[in-house]
Amino acid sequence: MNLILKVWRQKGAGSPGRFVSYQATNVSPDMSFLEMLDVVNEGLIARGEAPIAFEHDCREGICGSCGFVINGVPHGPRRGTTVCQLHLRTFEDGDVLTLEPWRARAFPVLKDLVVDRAALDRIIQAGGFISAPTGSAPDANALLIPKDDAERAFDAAACIGCGACVAACPNASAMLFTAAKVSHLGLLPQGQPERWDRARDMVRAMDRELFGSCTNMRECEAACPKEISIAFIARLNRDLVKASFQPRRAAAAAGV
Amino acid sequence: MSAVAALWSTSIGKKAVMAVTGIALVGFVILHMAGNLKIYLGPEHFDAYARGLRALGEPILVHGQALWSMRLILLAAVVLHVVAAVQLTQASWAARPVAYTEKEAVAADYAARTMRWGGVIVLLFIVYHLLHFTVGVVGYAPGQFQEASVYRNVVNGFRVWYVSAFYVVAQAALGLHLYHGVWSMFQTLGMNARGNGFYRGLAVVAAVLVVVGNVSIPLAVLGGLVN
């Protein structure tokens, strides 16, 4: 099959960008989308043109490296699928596809389709953890956790940190990401002692990173390759409101 | 920092303020609509209702005190709601300085996508509505507006077809705003214990009630049912 790609090309963080059209000719429907880009890049290299930079690593939908917008939809049209697991059989011969990087002030474009998502790490640094120094743990079965709680915590913990929620959100909000992490830890008994500080500190960090605010559009949930529910956003909202009425712990939030 | 100030300083906190003021405003809109329907009982009932509102709370309160208190509360709610909305919107617009060339809405419905401009329309409508039915400085021939004859004012006001048309359009905007807003309220306050369908249902009921109730009046006037 043949495809026409309109790809955002941008040499570096400060440079202007523009769309450039490329042909992907004689590609197989069994190829993954990234394999198709590999083929296009091989062609570009052969012609002496710079290959398209895009981030990827595991190519099995778990590392969260990959991601760009295909025809206005992060990770492309297939639900619950990262772009590395999206296969060309999803498209029709002759389709014209626009490839654009995640767009958000908090995710500056570094090159072509590669953006900087360090803001997400900084949100985690603000409190996305349980303080459990190595070696201090009690026996694993000393703590009973109802199966349903563990399962719900897992649903939230499935987040791969790809940033598609931010990319999809009309407000470029990172609420789904933050909510997933706050909920993962807040749903478990181990996470209770730091629960309120965690919610407060992570939301503050999120705001500091200049993400937009949630208007409940549900685009994040639809774009999330792990199909994380916005019910976790409701949970974060609740936790944050409650947290505002809780006294702060005396110790520093992120200390040893 | 007090809890409320702490809340207001975060994006989620501002949303919570919007949700709480939203509850007040939705409550008002529903009661207002219910009161409006008294117009179908005829001029005596309707004008008595209007007078009753001013006399609310007597003799403990002085005449008009309850009404003005409510007006002030509503005004405060509107101001907080709008200020929070403006600040959050500014932050959100700034959060994506470079727009997508192509962006498809996968999940967001029309109501969700038009929330902000719908809100602006509703706000402009409120201003017009107050100038129209409360103050009487727009939409009437000179001298036509009589503060005590509320029923007359409504009938005369809606007889102008384009004024009625504007009301119908504004109510549609209000309906969409309520449909997304009421559901959002629960989401924003984290009240999701009963499953998404329940809150969607509530939002539909609130929006339909308000729109149908309110729109029926200009249509009834134009149709000659109320005169």
Next chain:
Amino acid sequence: MSTETAVRPREGALDARIPSGPIERMWERHRFEMKLVNPANRRKYTILVVGTGLAGGAGAASLGELGYDVKCFSYHDSPRRAHSIAAQGGINAAKNYRNDGDSVHRLFYDTVKGGDFRAREANVYRLAELSVNIIDQCVAQGVPFAREYGGLLDTRSFGGAQVSRTFYARGQTGQQLLLGAYHALERQIAAGTVRMFPRTEMLDLVVVDGRARGIVTRNLLTGAIEAHAGDAVVLATGGYANVFYLSTNAKASNATAIWRAHKRGALFANPCYTQIHPTCIPVSGEHQSKLTLMSESLRNDGRVWVPRRAGDTRPPGQIPEAERDYYLERKYPTFGNLAPRDIASRAAKEVCDQGRGVGPGGRGVYLDFADEIRRQGEDKIRERYGNLFDMYERITGENAYRVPMRIYPAAHYVMGGLWVDYDLMSTIPGLFVGGEANFSDHGANRLGASALMQGLADGYFILPNTLGDYLARVTPGGDDTRAAAFDAARRQVQDGIKRLLSINGSRSVDSFHRDLGRVMWELCGMARNDAGLRKALVEIPALREDFWKNVRVLESGEELNQSLEKAGRVADFLELGELLALDALQRTESCGAHFREESQTDDGEARRDDERFAYAAAWEHTGNLSQPRLHREPLVFEHVHLATRSYK
């Protein structure tokens, strides 16, 4: 052929510095005998940790907690992307929560036996011992392991183990464990004890006065070549399975850090021990860029078969029961479809070599769930493997509830790596190696659910202790990078990059990598023989020569340049591939994942040669890639008696 000289060992065996005393008390005693660094002095010591997977992430976080000054490096944009994240199945621990006869000693025994008696007993015992602490640690961090309705942890049996000791978190155990380590690491970054350098690739090791004293890195965004000094260096940079080009490893997984350390003097042990995983989705065409693993747990309920007749192209549904060959059940009646990875992989290759493979290209076998769907119902199967079936569908477009899955072995994991002693220190003092990057614990074959265990044992519990012992014996050196060795290493890295950019040949980096992969897979893959290996030893250097003449790397070194990154890694694979083949050539026995066709029993099973090969082969770089020097660490088995593995 130069291999005659290459295999001649230097006098004197390698000393693994195994503590004395009974194996059960060894680690405890060793910890007591270690020197400690005064807590107030710890921040004066700088530790450079390269890699943020289970071993590196857990290690950096734990060292930071102890108060050392830690600098942590990753070529990813975030520590959370390390390839540990992709491990599916689970993590072993000798908790004996099931009361099914498990114990530290049994896990130790199983691991030594599973490694086909080519691992160091002392290290394996310690691993089994620490396994229980790992689960405790991870639960405390909030890892959402699978649970029973009563709230206790659930376990399953995995990869041929007869006890239920594998803890798991759906099919994403690696992800959840890595997130636990990542959270701990981010906590230390926030606390200021760890400084993180993302998008920073280590390109050389700096050795000063015989000690590892620093690294040279390239900032992948700006291209800046920087030197970092430390009092010790930890490499936790994963394995080199991408030497096969097609593997289940992430695309960027590479050997550069350990290979360049090897060229600076660290011995490289057992490079030929490469594990081929039996249950991967087959290659679909020339464009294939990587292979996807389907969790081994599928073999609990799926039956593996091929048509009896070669060249049978009927769709699976039309092949009657009598014309199917359930070859694993036939050959290994006791273990059947759960035969260990190496055995299941070779059996698949064998039937495909006979022309009985299925699917496009004929390199595939069926993994059929029809019987179990009939017996337990589709819902039960969906509940257990739903996400795997979905993944299979996304990749192949086929519904495995209706038609059997097609699977084929793929390179997956490497047991080989830098040689380390009991303290996980390489032959360069101050250079420590953890996780898949070292060779320590799995012998010639790794059991399922043991990689996560090893990575975390190294990171959380071993390195933080043994590094302290090393550091207590040296004076803190500060962050001075003015030593001549730093300059030399920096210049060498810069020259290497300049050279890659200046060739401007006609072929892409990927095309060379693909060619190397083909040679490695065909000649040094699942089955190896003398002639094939000698052929590989001609082809690999030739390909390497061609690479340095004909590779085309566009753009500059002062920007994000993914081709340049790849070029450096492929250049190293082109060297490592040769060592792998040399190692496979010298080891004329079959053991674990290393199968020499010359060394098999009459019915085609691997035949070990303990008389001649009960050693770890540690190679020294001599400056001549084709003539490395072999050192042997004899392996002594005092607790697990040498026996032939039998899974019949």
